[in-house]
Amino acid sequence: MILIVQGCLQMLNTFYQRVRKRILRSHYRSAGSYPLQIEGRHFDCDGEHARFWHRLEFGIWEPQTFRILSELLTPESCYWDVGAWIGPTVLYASMHCQQVFAFEPDPVAYQFLQQNVTRNHLANVTLMPDAVAAETGTLKIGPRKDRAFGNSNSSLLWSDSPESVPVKAWTPQDLILNRLAKIPDVIKIDIEGGEFGLVPEMQSFLQVHRPAVYLSLHAPWIEGTDRDRQAAIEKVSEVFSNYPYCYDESLQLCSPRDIAANKQTQTGFTAYVFSPRPLFQSRKRSA
Helix, strand or coil: CHHHHHHHHHHHHHHHHHHHHHHHHHHHHHHCEEEEEECCEEEEEEHHHHHHHHHHHCCCCCHHHHHHHHHHCCCCCEEEEECCCCCHHHHHHHHHCCEEEEECCCHHHHHHHHHHHHCCCCCCEEEECCEECCCCEEEEEECCCCCCCCCCCCEHHHCCCCCCEEEEEECHHHHHHCCCCCCCCEEEECCCCCHHHHHHHCHHHHHHHCCEEEEEECHHHCCCCHHHHHHHHHHHHHHCCCCCEEEECCCCEECHHHHHHCHHHHHCCEEEEEECCCCHHHHHHHC
8 A cells, every 4th residue: 555655656746747847848938048057157048948958957968078078178278169059068168168169050059059159148159150071162951850950960961851951161171271260179079970071081180280079979870881880980080099098978098999899889879089188087087
């Protein structure tokens, strides 16, 4: 009997929490803003993504991402956020570095990104509705099948989508040559599969400027066989073979060879950090 009562109370509590979350999301959407707090700082974010901001605020959304950025960024850093979406990592980086350049070619996501940066008066953030890609010119970006723009899955990979739109694209070197961005100390690349075209073309750029790179890999979205995916991963990992420090998402030391050999990299969504210097927490653990 006690177990039945406990089960009923648990079900009622779960139902209450779901209803409460829906009411809160509806409230924030109606109000047009979500009062986000990150590390004691208050941000006024768009209400349309209230559920996401709630998850971020309570450490549910990618806590490892903020841990990694806190390791990489310094007050003097210039940070490139390639694939900024609606701005979660842009808001965080704006608190920890000197200058942020945020690139987001998805037209719907960019509107929210612009809104979230403007309403918080982030003077150290420069926004660009452009793609960072292997070539400079006009390319097409589209949403994944059965998805829509703005959902964080848009990519240059889906250029043949009926909903695809043209966007301006720049190579990293051309961004600097045209004085559209400063030389980065840290780059986050999260572009939904587009990294397999971009990164191999960045090899000389990375050798010259040596930024730390936080790279998300989306190997399952590569069309073709397992061998095709493996070849694409090996091509990317080879680019970073001269970086002295490579870490997985938990900031454990690994090597580019580990990336290519890791079955999870081919079958799932993974991320790695490549750095010209050791990261503090990793040094501390090994001390």
